[in-house]
Amino acid sequence: MVVGDAEMMTEVAANNEVDTDQDRDVELSPGGVLDEETITRGLSNLGRSANGCHQVYLNLAIPGFSLTDISLLSEYQHLQKVEIPYNDITDLSALGNLKYLLFLDASHNRIEHLLDFDPPFNLQEVDMSWNNIKQMCDLSEHPFLKKLILDNNNITTIQGLEKCKQLKHLSLAHNKIRTITGLDHLPIQHLNLSNNNILFIDNFDSLKHLKELNLSRNCIRSLSGLENNTLLEAVDLESNEVIDILEVKYLRNAKNLRELSLLRNPIQELPDYRLCILYKISRLVILDRHPIKEQEKVLALNMFNPPMGVVAARDHITNVVYSFLQPAKVWDSTLPNIGTPYPMLVLVGPQGSGKRYLATKLVKEFSEYFGYGISHTTRHPHLEESAGKDYFFVSVEKFEKDVRKGAFLQTCLYNGNWYGLQMGSVERVAKEGLACVVHMELEGVLSLKKTYFEPRYVLVLPLDSQLHEKRLRARHCTDQQIPMILQRTDMYIQQNQDHPGFFDMMICSDDIGEAYAQLRKLVMDYLGIGSLSSSDSSTFSSVSYSRGTADQIPVITTRTMSNVVRASTWSRTSDNFSQPRGPRLGSLIQSRGTVEEESVKRRYSVAKDVITGNIQPPAKQWWIKYPTSVSVSEDSQSMLKEMREKRAQSAPTILNEFGTVNGEDKFATSSDSSSDTPSESYLSDLDSAPGLHKDDDHKSNINANFMGHLPTEKIDPLSFIDKHNYRSASATHLPDAFTQSFSRPGSKCIVSRPGSDRNTVLPPIQNMTA
Numbered sequence: 162m163v164v165g166d167a168e169m170m171t172e173v174a175a176n177n178e179v180d181t182d183q184d185r186d187v188e189l190s191p192g193g194v195l196d197e198e199t200i201t202r203g204l205s206n207l208g209r210s211a212n213g214c215h216q217v218y219l220n221l222a223i224p225g226f227s228l229t230d231i232s233l234l235s236e237y238q239h240l241q242k243v244e245i246p247y248n249d250i251t252d253l254s255a256l257g258n259l260k261y262l263l264f265l266d267a268s269h270n271r272i273e274h275l276l277d278f279d280p281p282f283n284l285q286e287v288d289m290s291w292n293n294i295k296q297m298c299d300l301s302e303h304p305f306l307k308k309l310i311l312d313n314n315n316i317t318t319i320q321g322l323e324k325c326k327q328l329k330h331l332s333l334a335h336n337k338i339r340t341i342t343g344l345d346h347l348p349i350q351h352l353n354l355s356n357n358n359i360l361f362i363d364n365f366d367s368l369k370h371l372k373e374l375n376l377s378r379n380c381i382r383s384l385s386g387l388e389n390n391t392l393l394e395a396v397d398l399e400s401n402e403v404i405d406i407l408e409v410k411y412l413r414n415a416k417n418l419r420e421l422s423l424l425r426n427p428i429q430e431l432p433d434y435r436l437c438i439l440y441k442i443s444r445l446v447i448l449d450r451h452p453i454k455e456q457e458k459v460l461a462l463n464m465f466n467p468p469m470g471v472v473a474a475r476d477h478i479t480n481v482v483y484s485f486l487q488p489a490k491v492w493d494s495t496l497p498n499i500g501t502p503y504p505m506l507v508l509v510g511p512q513g514s515g516k517r518y519l520a521t522k523l524v525k526e527f528s529e530y531f532g533y534g535i536s537h538t539t540r541h542p543h544l545e546e547s548a549g550k551d552y553f554f555v556s557v558e559k560f561e562k563d564v565r566k567g568a569f570l571q572t573c574l575y576n577g578n579w580y581g582l583q584m585g586s587v588e589r590v591a592k593e594g595l596a597c598v599v600h601m602e603l604e605g606v607l608s609l610k611k612t613y614f615e616p617r618y619v620l621v622l623p624l625d626s627q628l629h630e631k632r633l634r635a636r637h638c639t640d641q642q643i644p645m646i647l648q649r650t651d652m653y654i655q656q657n658q659d660h661p662g663f664f665d666m667m668i669c670s671d672d673i674g675e676a677y678a679q680l681r682k683l684v685m686d687y688l689g690i691g692s693l694s695s696s697d698s699s700t701f702s703s704v705s706y707s708r709g710t711a712d713q714i715p716v717i718t719t720r721t722m723s724n725v726v727r728a729s730t731w732s733r734t735s736d737n738f739s740q741p742r743g744p745r746l747g748s749l750i751q752s753r754g755t756v757e758e759e760s761v762k763r764r765y766s767v768a769k770d771v772i773t774g775n776i777q778p779p780a781k782q783w784w785i786k787y788p789t790s791v792s793v794s795e796d797s798q799s800m801l802k803e804m805r806e807k808r809a810q811s812a813p814t815i816l817n818e819f820g821t822v823n824g825e826d827k828f829a830t831s832s833d834s835s836s837d838t839p840s841e842s843y844l845s846d847l848d849s850a851p852g853l854h855k856d857d858d859h860k861s862n863i864n865a866n867f868m869g870h871l872p873t874e875k876i877d878p879l880s881f882i883d884k885h886n887y888r889s890a891s892a893t894h895l896p897d898a899f900t901q902s903f904s905r906p907g908s909k910c911i912v913s914r915p916g917s918d919r920n921t922v923l924p925p926i927q928n929m930t931a
């Protein structure tokens with residue numbers, strides 16, 4: 162230490178001594194009786210008196226003088242703020258003279274009676290904590306009281322506050338209160354009742370202004386009673402006995418709730434307690450004194466109510482992982498692999514939209530092309546359903562077992578039941594050489610879109626909600642389920658709007674006959690078959706690709722139109738079957754069942770035709786002739802909006818109920834009777850569907866749109882355009898990309914097909930069919 166510093170310290174010490182000496186000289190308030198000297202030292206804040214005539218000190222602070230007698234204070238009637246904490250005062254009657262008193266701090270004294278002095282006019286804030294008050298007296302003489310702190314007393318009952326209509330802040334912590342009473346209709350915003358013996362949150366209903374509530378260290382088990390305190394922002398329930406996570410439901414109306422503490426409650430022992438609370442009250446910013454991170458909120462949401470995309474991703478991961486976990490085995494499969502897409506049609510829509518009916522009818526009519534992909538479900542069969550035809554009805558255990566076997570392509574939980582499409586179901590159809598038609602909910606689609614299958618997705622949507630409701634009622638839907646299903650229709654509309662191209666086409670199914678006609682027309686366009694007359698003998702064919710079969714050759718089936726009409730299946734009738742040659746294929750066939758044998762023979766035959774250049778597989782048109790996108794144009798958006806409004810207002814349409822599958826046409830309407838012979842009216846109906854426009858602008862865009870999506874097969878674009886009459890101004894200026902060889906996924910030149918997640922915008926089909 163330098164000399165200068167030492168000197169300075171000595172000087173400071175000397176000064177201190179002088180001060181203490183002075184203090185010692187003047188004994189302040191001897192014997193605990195307040196004297197003038199003490200008052201003089203405690204006065205501050207010189208200002209104008211309440212009547213405006215004098216300059217007076219407005220504040221007095223005389224803490225910690227062991228005062229017992231403060232009668233002298235009665236002479237200082239202009240005081241507006243009196244702080245007399247940490248004394249031994251028992252009697253405040255001297256304050257009765259202080260008519261202008263606004264703030265009183267008489268905490269840490271020995272007062273037994275609350276405010277028992279003549280009331281000042283405007284007393285606003287009182288702190289009488291740490292006293293010996295046992296009972297609250299009638300405070301109706303203090304109507305302007307805004308803040309009352311009575312912590313650490315011996316109060317057992319809250320009372321006497323009825324007339325305190327300005328009371329915003331009340332603190333009664335560390336008392337002996339057992340039940341909450343006497344607070345009715347008070348405008349309290351901050352209430353502290355911590356450290357009492359409160360068991361129930363009673364009589365809070367009328368505390369409509371309550372923002373901050375501290376009920377920590379009580380014996381509260383239930384939050385019931387807080388449901389009407391909608392302005393709550395912070396609730397402290399630390400060290401209580403809350404045991405049930407569902408109790409937080411009573412806070413659901415507190416839309417401004419930002420801070421909650423449930424520390425040291427049994428509830429904290431629950432697994433995922435924090436995430437659960439965050440999920441239940443997502444608006445929280447601080448929980449248990451810890452700020453909430455965004456990641457936690459996302460985790461909570463994903464855990465308890467994951468968005469459909471997350472569920473689909475999880476389901477997909479589960480299915481993929483389980484299938485990878487299977488012992489390595491080369492499956493005898495007719496399905497394609499990742500590089501060779503398999504034609505598949507998925508009808509998507511809410512329950513009761515009619516998609517199952519459409520799927521069955523389509524499969525029935527186009528049995529040469531399509532097979533019905535049967536899903537598995539854990540729900541019980543309805544009377545009219547048969548196992549192995551409508552669904553494979555399995556127990557949850559069996560379903561789970563199959564999941565673990567990696568048997569599913571996609572799974573989803575809908576309405577409390579599991580649904581899933583197994584690879585085997587698709588395989589079964591593929592073995593027939595047919596394209597698979599399945600129907601499912603959006604959740605299923607989200608999962609299926611993650612697989613290497615790249616189906617066409619046709620959205621089947623009932624836009625007339627009353628009609629939809631009627632159909633649902635005719636089915637097996639309960640009163641609770643119906644609103645949920647109707648809401649889901651809006652979800653589909655939203656999905657369609659938010660993700661243009663997600664669905665390849667939308668069909669309104671209010672009139673199921675027309676819906677089928679549209680679907681039929683679409684399918685026929687895909688397949689390149691204009692009309693199903695028996696005289697039509699135009700050639701069409703379909704392609705399927707086999708995995709693990711000899712040489713990985715695309716296997717193509719050829720058939721004439723007359724065959725379509727007459728033959729019961731696409732694959733089994735009068736194929737030009739050639740005996741397979743070579744030991745490999747021969748032995749392969751020997752080891753198979755009849756159906757597969759047929760399939761291999763057929764494929765062999767078609768492969769031969771393809772190699773010799775005899776046929777063009779029509780199935781490639783599935784991939785070339787894209788179906789109509791649900792358009793993203795403003796027109797279509799507004800049309801959809803219109804339809805939505807119409808849907809909301811629509812009067813019930815009298816239609817036959819539908820409800821069965823198996824081709825039984827309970828859907829049948831007058832228009833349905835003509836559905837076997839597609840007419841122009843289908844086209845006009847198609848036009849009226851959202852997203853289907855025939856305006857010229859679209860027409861001129863067709864090629865541009867079309868070129869955005871590389872088909873999976875190699876085509877000659879110019880002949881394609883010629884064939885379909887698409888030649889337009891823009892067609893004569895085809896960019897290079899269009900005239901290049903188009904390649905399959907997996908080759909260098911990959912552009913995702915419409916409807917896939919990779920490329921979301923589709924060309925409108927009407928230009929193709931124009």
Ligand SMILES: Nc1ncnc2c1ncn2[C@@H]1O[C@H](COP(=O)(O)OP(=O)(O)OP(=O)(O)O)[C@@H](O)[C@H]1O
Binds near residue numbers: 515536540605606637
């Ligand atoms: N594998 C699947 N993945 C996802 N959803 C599926 C699957 N299979 C069926 N679904 C869908 O689950 C929903 C409930 O089907 P369910 O058969 O129980 O009811 P429904 O009243 O007969 O429905 P719908 O007549 O619309 O088929 C339907 O929308 C159906 O399309």
